[in-house]
Amino acid sequence: MSGIFISFEGPDGAGKTTALNKLMPLLQKKTDQEIVLSREPGGSPISEKIRKIILDIHDEExxxxxEALLYAAARRQHLIDVILPTLEANKIMLSDRFVDSSIAYQGGGRQIGTKEVAEINDFAIDGHLPDLTIYFDVSPSIGLSRIKKDHEGAMDRLEKEAISFHDRVYESYEEIVAQNPTRIKKINAEQTPDKVVQxxxxxxxxxxxxxxxKGE
Structure with missing residues (x-):
């Protein structure tokens, strides 16, 4: 495959989605290759159906x-439907979240084991890791305060978890970043949105x- 795969990670409220929407046209101006933007969980019809189940606030039980298996299933379908075809067509794939999210949120946040969740996802992605991962670093307290403000109080099932859950997610992300210094690059997401994008x-x-x- 001749395309490149870039994922974007970070705790809730890191501002990934906003930054990606601003970043994509800036990147497109610099290359002749087509850029495809997608998200997880979701990104394809079947995966979006799974997303609704995962994030439904009524599925508290x-x-x-x-939850971990559903994320892995959605990821597998997203990989088959969107990511691999994009890379095979020599396009650039940008994904708002990928496998590191499951390791941090389910492995660390849910405390079912980062190793165990990584193994589930190894089966799902079959060796297809991103070429580069951008990690948006923001403290849980700042991230959650942003969500409460931006979402006007409406939060999904994971966002509504206690601060202790989000602290564990953050700690797990820090470990993942430390273990993958070549693939994952950290940026300070507590800066202004424009500086984060830059x-x-x-x-x-x-x-x-x-x-x-292009254009340089």
Whole structure:
């Protein structure tokens, strides 16, 4: 496959989605390759159906392992329907979350084991890791305060979890970043939105200078 795969990770309220919407046109100006933007859980019809089940605030009795398996299932379908076809077509794949989210949220946040969740997802992704991952670093307290403000109090099932859950997610992310220094690059997501976008743009263009060189 000749395309490149970039994922974007971070705790709730890190501002990934907002930054990605601003980042994508800036990247597109710098390359002739088509860029495809997607998200997880979701990104394809079947995966979006699974997303609704996972994030439904009424599914409070969902077992943590069931949740982890549903995320892995949605990821597998997203990989088959969107990610692999994009890469095979020599396009650039940007995904709002990928496998690291499950390891942090279900493995760490739900306390069912980062190793165990990683193994579930190893089966799902079959070796297809991103070429680069941008990690948006924001403290749980700041991230959750942003969500409460931006969502006007409406939060999904995971966002509504106690601060202790989000602290564990954050700690797990820090471990994942430390274990993958080549693939994962951290940026400070507590800066202004424009600065966050600029930092992400620099990381990507510096990593792939032969691809993002248009107009330079």
């Amino acid at each position: 969902m077992d943590p392992r069931t 930092d992400a743009l620099e990381v990507i263009t510096n990593r792939f200078p032969n691809i993002f060189n």
